[in-house]
Amino acid sequence: MNTTPFTSGLSENAVMITRVADRQWHALDDDLVVGRGHAHHRPDGRLFVSIDAWHNAIFDRLAEAMLAELPTPLYTVVDEADVELTAGWRRAGFTVRRREWEYVVPTDPRVTGLEPVMPPAGVTIVPAGQTDEVLLRAVDRAIRDEVEATVGWQSMPAEVIPRPEGDTIVDPSKYAVAAAPDRYLGLVRVVTVKQPRIGLLAVRSDVQRHGIGRxxxxxxxxxxxxxxxxxxxxxVQESNRAAMALFDGIGAQPMSSNLELVR
Known part of the structure; x- marks a missing residue:
């Protein structure tokens, strides 16, 4: 446990920055917690940090303590509309790595214009809950290998659901696929908690631009x-122009944006 005194002006007592666990820090004003910092590894191996503090000065002191003890590179995600939080991470030396837009996507085919859309000849859509798990894992692995060999899987939307080492299919029942007679060509994953969320839509590189994703x-x-x-x-990642054009073309509306920052 490491403790560093810091006079914040919040009271007559010094604010103490304390490492309370392996990757957790508290800012204490007397016995009151006025800020918290946390670091955790995501399934892709990257180390993400977060800070919740009452004042900018406390944020900066927590960031200083955390960054002094954590290895780089470090990542964090912020709502772009949160100007104050974004500024805090910039003061700590973080820069924008990517921007991700969050879309609201209509489902009515009369709105999206997708009602007449059919898969190309020789391809069928297998609904969620009816997929062959072996073929599903094969297409998932193939697509991930293709992405890793080009732009890198870390360029894709962050996946934060814990999973056993090497197991990227958490729940096969959440996936629908595009199937050829001998293999799966693409997949889409939808998870519904309060509202449905399209977490992944991907097609093998050798059959892209044939309308399978659509x-x-x-x-x-x-x-x-x-x-x-x-x-x-x-x-949708801002640099993925094809995906943005696809969603824009069906009437989806961007509602907010998140920034992934790196130091």
């Missing part, structure tokens, strides 16, 4: 519409 999206949104959902959510 057909998967048409199936997914149509199914949600029949289930009574008027809209779904999706995150």
């Amino acid at each position: 057909a998967l999206l048409a199936h997914t949104l149509g199914t949600l519409h029949l289930s009574g959902f008027a809209a779904a959510w999706a995150e």
Whole structure:
């Protein structure tokens, strides 16, 4: 446990920055916790940090203590609308790595224009809950290997669901796929808590630009519409122009943006 005195002006006592656990820090004003810092590894191996503090001075002192003891690179994610928090991380030496837009996606095919969309010849859509788990894991692994060999999987939306080492399919029942007779060509994952969220939509590189992704999206949104959902959510990285064009083209509306920062 490491403790560092810091006079904040919050009281007559010095504020103490204390490492209370392996990757947790508290800022204490007398016995009152006035700030917390936390670091955790995501499943992709990257180390993410977060700070919740009452004042900018406390934020800066927590950041200083944490960064002195943690290895780099370090990452954090902020709502771009939170100007104060973004400024705090910039003061700590973080820079913008990527921007991710959060879209509200209509499900009504009369709105999206996807009603007449069908998969290309020889391809069928297998609904969620009916996929072959072996073929599903094979296409997931193939797509991940393709991404890793090009832009790198870390460029894709962050996946924060804990999973056993090497197991990237958490719940096979959440996936619909595009199937050829001998293999799966693409997949889409939808998780519904309060609202459905499209967490992943991907197609093998050798069959891209044949309308498979669009057909998967048409199936997914149509199914949600029949289930009574008027809209779904999706995150799209700003640099993924094809994905942004796809969602823009079906009437999806960007509602907010998140910044991934790195130091």
